Amino acid sequence: MSVALAIDDLCLAYQDRAEVLTDLSLRIASGERVALVGPNGAGKSSLFLAIAGILKPVSGRINLFGNEVKPGAFHPDVGLIFQQADDQLFCPTVEDDVAFGPRNLGLDADAVAERVASSLAVVGASELAQRPVHHLSGGEKRIVCIAGALALQPRLLLCDEPTSGLDLRNRRCLIRLLQSAQQAMLIASHDLEFLLEVCDRALLLDAGRMVANGQVAAVFGDVALMEAHGQERPHSLHPHHVRHHQHPRSDA
Known part of the structure; x- marks a missing residue:
């Protein structure tokens, strides 16, 4: 299997802080599909910004599909869903916002319109196309952010807290969407049950360093490891887990 993302000896820092990775x-x-977990401040969002070429590394190399990531350059192979929806949405309407990426790919008007329509349809938000972005609820903004990333048709999808603000129905729709998608994915979330359903592997970061890399259930099920790094084992992996909504059989 070919390598989508290769990172070697990456160090990241901000001017007012010590190294974050x-x-x-x-x-x-x-x-x-890889889960990225860890406490707040572990460096997850910073890693995403570096992969997308937004944050310049102090040292190290990032390669996407064999090409080195150049800070400040446009990388159409990457679709980034920001942790804060308002950092991603800036156009007057939903349609304009989802169209922004495809337009920057140099596509003609018909191709842009097709990508906008298909991306909104796949997330169940076609009816939002003409809505002003500032009239959207938090969950609607999150859905539009996902549509905007998908409109690029990226080969690598970076999702930073993608379930934030979603109701149960839209969370379930997102799970099905990601399970069926063909892209490579790196997904940061505190919603570990969601990650268990979507991801094959898990990376655990703490204080800017990777402390675990393994099969998702094995990493999440390691109680000592998770607790040592500020995490909790998901309820579904608890040995005494009892499925909800199971009722005793009635003989009546």
């Missing part, structure tokens, strides 16, 4: 190396294969 230190000597990080990882590989993600094409089509692989």
Whole structure:
């Protein structure tokens, strides 16, 4: 299987802070879905910004599908769903916002319109196309952010807290969408039950360093590891987990 993302010895820092990531190396294969977990401030969002070419590394290399990521350049192979929807949405209407990426790919008007329509349809938001962005609810903004990333038709999807603000119905729709998608994915979330359903592998970051890399249920089910790094084992992995909504059989 080909490598979608290759990171070697990556260090990231901001001017007013110490390093937020230190000597990080990882590989993600094409089509692989990888969970990224860790406490607040572990460096997850900063890693996404570096992969997308927004944040310049102090040192190290990032390669996407064999091409080195250049800070400040447009990288159409990457679709980034920001942690805060308002950081991503800036056009007057939903349609304009979802169209922004395809237009920057140099597509003609018909191709842009087709991508906008198909991306909104796949997330169940076609009826929002003409809505002003500032009239959307938090959950609607999150859905539009997902549509905007999908409109690029990226080969790597970076999702930063994608379930934030979603109701149960839209959360379930997102799970089905990501399960059926063909892109490689790196998904940061505190919603570990969601990650268990979507991802194959999990990376655990703490204080800017990777402390675990393994099969998602194995990492999440390691109580000592998770607690040592400010996480909790998901309820569904608890040995005494009892499925909700199971009722005793009635003999009546």
